[in-house]
Amino acid sequence: MKVTRAASPLLPLLPLCQRLLPSRLAGLSMVLLKATALEIAILAGHLLLYPSGMAPERRATPALPSPDAARLPTEAKPPVVLLHGFIDNRSVFVLLRRNLAQHGRQHIESLNYSPLTCDIRTAAELLGRHIEEICERTGQDRVDIVGHSLGGLIARYYVQRLGGDIHVRTLVTLGTPHSGTRVAPLMNAHPIVRQMRPDSDVIEELRKPAPDCRTRFVSFWSDLDQLMDPLETACVDHPDLLAQNVRVSGVGHLALPVHPAVATGIRQALDTEEAGTHAATHTGGGLTVA
Numbered sequence: 001m002k003v004t005r006a007a008s009p010l011l012p013l014l015p016l017c018q019r020l021l022p023s024r025l026a027g028l029s030m031v032l033l034k035a036t037a038l039e040i041a042i043l044a045g046h047l048l049l050y051p052s053g054m055a056p057e058r059r060a061t062p063a064l065p066s067p068d069a070a071r072l073p074t075e076a077k078p079p080v081v082l083l084h085g086f087i088d089n090r091s092v093f094v095l096l097r098r099n100l101a102q103h104g105r106q107h108i109e110s111l112n113y114s115p116l117t118c119d120i121r122t123a124a125e126l127l128g129r130h131i132e133e134i135c136e137r138t139g140q141d142r143v144d145i146v147g148h149s150l151g152g153l154i155a156r157y158y159v160q161r162l163g164g165d166i167h168v169r170t171l172v173t174l175g176t177p178h179s180g181t182r183v184a185p186l187m188n189a190h191p192i193v194r195q196m197r198p199d200s201d202v203i204e205e206l207r208k209p210a211p212d213c214r215t216r217f218v219s220f221w222s223d224l225d226q227l228m229d230p231l232e233t234a235c236v237d238h239p240d241l242l243a244q245n246v247r248v249s250g251v252g253h254l255a256l257p258v259h260p261a262v263a264t265g266i267r268q269a270l271d272t273e274e275a276g277t278h279a280a281t282h283t284g285g286g287l288t289v290a
């Protein structure tokens with residue numbers, strides 16, 4: 001899968017960087033500079049959209065077909081639930097939601113949880129109630145979830161520790177600290193940040209056996225993610241989980257739910273048929289988005 005990058009305002013500086021720095025270092029520096037510029041641009045755009053995502057999404061009940069209408073054999077796709085990260089809201093998924101809708105996903109819902117949320121377990125229980133309500137309202141038995149950062153960790157806790165694998169077919173995570181992250185130690189005053197540390201009780205619970213978990217995991221992790229320490233913490237590494245880790249090159253943490261190449265990878269992950277036998281298999285390398 002190839003990422004086609006748009007022209008960057010930093011491109012005129014490329015000859016200067018190549019003269020001043022060794023070739024490998026200059027190449028790495030330019031990738032880092034372009035990724036940082038993209039992160040800043042995304043942050044600025046997201047700050048403008050943030051107020052629009054503070055209110056809960058309006059729920060629409062899908063119209064039932066007329067009993068007299070001719071029914072064509074179609075494959076019903078599960079609803080997609082989008083779950084944002086720490087101190088964020090559903091506005092982060094504006095572009096991804098549009099992308100999924102343009103490619104045939106008819107039922108997409110973005111959930112907000114309170115920025116005052118202080119416990120991953122409580123947030124996972126609330127997510128479970130939302131998922132059950134969505135299944136009842138849409139007539140579907142299972143949903144797919146896409147979780148960014150903390151949102152992916154909340155969804156994983158629901159699936160792995162609260163029996164949510166009954167209702168979740170595929171869980172896609174974007175820059176989620178599955179094994180805990182050591183970044184920004186000064187934020188330890190917030191209890192939910194402490195729960196995202198490698199030595200937290202929540203992370204320890206996620207390391208416990210999870211036999212017969214039916215959910216398929218696809219984890220997108222970036223080699224330039226500033227919030228993952230170490231970077232590989234964004235990979236699912238559990239012997240009982242059916243998981244695939246997808247490396248994303250050249251973009252940072254904020255770009256994961258926005259970049260069109262990642263959106264393509266998410267669509268492919270959601271459209272992939274589940275394995276016939278749910279063995280305790282972990283794909284260590286996964287795909288590479290480069």
